[in-house]
Amino acid sequence: xxxxxIFLVLILFSATAAKAQFTKAELQVSGLTCSMCSKAxxxxxxxxxxxxxxxxxxxxxxxxxxxxxxxxxxxxxxxKKVENAGFFVNNLKATFNFSGIKVDNNSFDYSGDTFRLVxxxxxxxxxxxxxxxxxxxxxxxxxxxxxxxxxxxxxxxGHVYHVAI
Amino acid sequence: MFIMxxxxxxxxxxxxxxxxxxxxxxxxxxFSQELYVNTEPASNMATHSIGIRLENQGYFKxxxxxxxxxEVMYGASRTLMVHGTMxxxxxxxxxxxxxxGSAYAKYRFLSVDSVQSHFRGAVFxxxxxxxxxxxxxxxxxxxxxxxxxxxxxxTKLIHKxxxxxxxxxxxxxxxxxxxxxPAGNAKDAIGYTLSAGYLLFPKxxxxxxxxxxxxxxxxLGKNNPGYGQSYLDVAPAVQLIFNSFFRVDFSYHTPIYxxxxxxxxxxxxxxxxxxxxxxx
Numbered sequence: 001x002x003x004x005x006i007f008l009v010l011i012l013f014s015a016t017a018a019k020a021q022f023t024k025a026e027l028q029v030s031g032l033t034c035s036m037c038s039k040a041x042x043x044x045x046x047x048x049x050x051x052x053x054x055x056x057x058x059x060x061x062x063x064x065x066x067x068x069x070x071x072x073x074x075x076x077x078x079x080k081k082v083e084n085a086g087f088f089v090n091n092l093k094a095t096f097n098f099s100g101i102k103v104d105n106n107s108f109d110y111s112g113d114t115f116r117l118v119x120x121x122x123x124x125x126x127x128x129x130x131x132x133x134x135x136x137x138x139x140x141x142x143x144x145x146x147x148x149x150x151x152x153x154x155x156x157x158g159h160v161y162h163v164a165i
Numbered sequence: 166m167f168i169m170x171x172x173x174x175x176x177x178x179x180x181x182x183x184x185x186x187x188x189x190x191x192x193x194x195x196f197s198q199e200l201y202v203n204t205e206p207a208s209n210m211a212t213h214s215i216g217i218r219l220e221n222q223g224y225f226k227x228x229x230x231x232x233x234x235x236e237v238m239y240g241a242s243r244t245l246m247v248h249g250t251m252x253x254x255x256x257x258x259x260x261x262x263x264x265x266g267s268a269y270a271k272y273r274f275l276s277v278d279s280v281q282s283h284f285r286g287a288v289f290x291x292x293x294x295x296x297x298x299x300x301x302x303x304x305x306x307x308x309x310x311x312x313x314x315x316x317x318x319x320t321k322l323i324h325k326x327x328x329x330x331x332x333x334x335x336x337x338x339x340x341x342x343x344x345x346x347p348a349g350n351a352k353d354a355i356g357y358t359l360s361a362g363y364l365l366f367p368k369x370x371x372x373x374x375x376x377x378x379x380x381x382x383x384x385l386g387k388n389n390p391g392y393g394q395s396y397l398d399v400a401p402a403v404q405l406i407f408n409s410f411f412r413v414d415f416s417y418h419t420p421i422y423x424x425x426x427x428x429x430x431x432x433x434x435x436x437x438x439x440x441x442x443x444x445x
Binding site for chain 2: 028030031032034035036037038039040041043044046047056058059061083084085086087088090140
C-alpha cells in the first residue's frame with residue numbers, strides 16, 4: 001500500500017512537471033541558401049536529446065520542432081547547433097505550458113534556467129503561451145539591442161534568457 | 166563529339182543564367198546557390214560533416230589526357246574547414262602517375278545574414294607538394310606545382326542568385342623529384358575569380374528529396390606579374406543535387422584570352438560529391 005502511495009505521488013508529480021514544459025518551437029534560421037544547407041542544419045539539431053521531431057519548411061527556412069516530454073529543453077544548445085552548421089537563429093518562438101509554474105516579478109524558472117519576461121507587465125500567465133527568445137544568438141541585432149538582451153548566467157546554475165510574449 | 170555537345174549545352178546554360186539573372190534574379194524570394202564548381206564560396210560546410218569528392222578532368226587535344234583527384238573536406242568548426250586532395254594523372258607521363266597532394270584551409274571571418282540573403286567573407290590558404298616536371302608558365306596547385314597560395318573570398322547571396330569573388334597570391338616552389346622551376350619562369354602569380362550561381366529547379370522547395378538543378382558561370386584568371394603572362398577562362402557549369410547530400414558537377418573551361426603556357430586551356434570536369442553530416 002505504501003509503495004502504491006509513493007507510486008501515485010510520483011505519477012501526480014510527474015504529471016504536474018509534464019505540464020510545465022516547452023512543447024514545441026518554431027525556429028527560423030537566417031543565411032540558409034539551399035536544401036543541402038537546411039539538411040545539414042536539421043541533422044545538427046537532431047543530435048540534441050530533447051528534440052523529438054523536426055519538420056522543415058524549406059521555403060520559409062523554418063524548422064518546426066517538437067520536444068520530448070519530461071526532457072529539459074536547452075535553448076543555448078539549439079543556437080549552438082545552428083551556428084555550428086554555419087547559420088544563425090533569426091527567430092525562436094517556443095510554446096510553454098505555464099500550468100503549475102509560478103511567475104514572480106516577471107520571471108520564472110525552468111529546469112535550472114531563469115526566463116525573464118521583457119513585456120509581460122505582471123500579467124497572469126496560464127496554459128500554453130508562445131514566447132520569443134530575444135537574446136543575442138536567437139534574434140537579429142535590431143531585436144536583441146532593443147531589449148539589450150544577452151543570455152546571462154544564473155547565479156544558482158543555468159542560463160538567464162530574456163523572452164517576449 | 167561528347168565534349169562538343171557538353172560544351173554547347175553549357176554555353177546555352179550560361180546564357181540562360183545571365184538572362185535569368187537579368188530578368189528574374191531580383192524578384193524571387195527563395196534560395197540561392199553558392200556551391201560553385203570551380204571555386205570555393207566564403208561559406209563553410211557544417212561543423213563535423215565530411216564531404217568526399219571524386220573528380221576527373223582532362224582534355225582531348227593534341228591527345229586525350231586526364232587527371233583524377235580524390236578530395237576529402239571536413240568542417241572543423243563553424244568558421245574553419247579543411248580539405249586534403251590527392252592527384253593522379255597522365256599529363257606529364259605516359260600512363261597514370263601519382264602526382265602528390267594539397268591541403269587547403271578556409272576561415273570565415275565575416276557573416277552578415279538575414280533570412281534569405283547573406284554576405285560572407287573568408288580567408289584561405291593552400292599548400293601543395295607535387296612530383297611532376299615543370300614545362301609550364303602557369304603556377305597551379307591542383308596537381309601541377311608545389312607551392313602555396315593565400316587569398317580572400319567574398320560571397321553575396323541575393324535570393325536565388327549567388328555572386329562570389331576571390332583574389333589570391335600564389336608562390337611556386339621547385340617540384341619534388343628534382344624538377345626545378347626553370348630560371349626564366351615566374352615564381353609568383355596573382356589569381357582572381359568571379360562566379361555566379363543560380364538555382365533553376367526546384368522552383369519551390371517541398372522536400373529534401375527534390376533534385377536541385379543549379380547553373381553557374383565562372384571567370385577564372387591568373388597573371389604572372391612582370392612576365393606579361395596571363396589568362397582568363399570562362400567556365401560554365403551545371404550541377405545536380407540529389408536528396409540534399411549527393412552532388413554531380415559538370416563544367417568546361419575555355420579561355421577568353423590566354424598567353425600563358427599551360428597543360429591545356431580547354432578542360433572538361435566531372436565531379437561526384439558525397440556529404441556525410443554529424444560524423445563525429
